[in-house]
Amino acid sequence: MGAKAYFAVAAAAISLSIVAATPAIAAPRAAENYVAMGDSYDSGVGTRTYDSSSGDCRRSPVAYAPLWAKANSPASFTFIACSGARTPDVQKQADQLTSSVSLISLSVGGNDVGFASVLTSCQLGSDQSCFDKVAEAVNQARTTLPAKLDATYSKIKSKAPSAKVVVFNYPRLFDLGTCGLGGLSKAKRERLNQAADTLSGIISGRVSAAGFRFADLRDRFNGHGICSSAEWLNGLSWPINESYHPNTNGHSQGYLAAFKAAIG
Template sequence: MPQRPLARALTALVAVLTAAVGAVAVPGAAQAAAAVNYVALGDSYSSGVGAGPYDLSTCLRSEKSYAPLWAAANRVTSFKFPACGGAVTSDVIDSQVSALSIGTTLVTITIGGNDAGFADVITSCRFGSTSSCTDAVNEAKAFATGELPGRLDRTYAAIRDRAPNARLIVLGYPRLFETGSCGLLAMSTYKRTILNEAADLLASVTAGRAAAAGATFADTRPYFAGHGVCAAAPWIRDVSGVIEAYHPNADGYRYGYLPALTAVTG
């Protein structure tokens, strides 16, 4: 008989502890269920040019781009994808930020390459002389350090204005080339090297402006290392298609861009 009060006391203690644990667990469960309203902005490196297949719009959006892949892996509450191939910063401001709202919680963007004219630069280097390539690269680098910072600032400010509660993640561009042996028809090592140096400068400028805007910069270059044009297993397309040339292929988005984004989102 003396043992019964002790048993009742232990039972009551277990009940109290169980209730306490349950009370502590509730906030975590609520946090895990928090809404993620994701909007992906930007140019062809955001829309997924190079990955295919594409939607029926002229923007060439692919479900194999990094944004749809991340959205699917993280089961977001909502996902909008106004990114568009060929976009420049003014297109983001004029046509894409309208997809944002006060309820947007995550925004990603890759932008700036078209402003700097890198498609024309690569064309000059691929089909032109060494001197014309050098001139085109130097002109793009001057633009990247001169006019581009202001354009990026205005773009990030427009995003902040439309989505004040969102986390902004800016994803950069990869280096496009390996600089080793690449066959007789490839660009020279010199051309590939100066194009990679231009990509490094663009990444530096973009990272600086992203930081100034309170955004997170996701550097894709380490993830593409060893997989540029001329690699044994390239994640960047060469001149196999005019529109898709020098864009990531499906592996580039999945194994290059997606891990870079995942690394900064957790």
């Protein structure tokens, strides 16, 4: 092999090795068409700051979804999460999806099993009445919720078949240390956290079956539950609808981090 030919082959080999070693570049976030769906945990209830035009849906500009959109400037951002949403409501939200949507986030299921009434019962009643109400909700979660989640995820997939879909569970609400005035007993807090774990397991299973991405919040909120020294969730609050929802730190440090990790 002549000198020129040798150097030409060597240069080609070096060029190929450089190309092979270069990691694939992720699609720019500016190309995303993002829709944030779901219930009050997505809309931002608990942050105490809402877009007045969103009415009872209580959509907050400091919820995780608009925070992500502000930082990443996607091609489009549609915020349709709404306080109080159950699976039929989220299926109606899905009517706004199109085949051009490339990124979706949501949580749903807590309202279907009556978690708000469970928390009210636990706040006002005895340990046993709390346990009984929790047991009712857990039974609903196991027997009726899976089919409701399947129908909801199927509707989303049919409307936006190419979208990357991130589904959140619900964080454990409570730290188990000493709780101040108005706090729930340790036994109630333990039982409610166990119920949240059961609900998470059900949601995770149906998310996996749908081929979506599961964003588990539990580890991220460890040490930041109600009754901790650094709460990312509101305890019993006024107005009452702010209670038992993520606060601004919960969204900016908990949900947003989990969302980023899920989408890669």
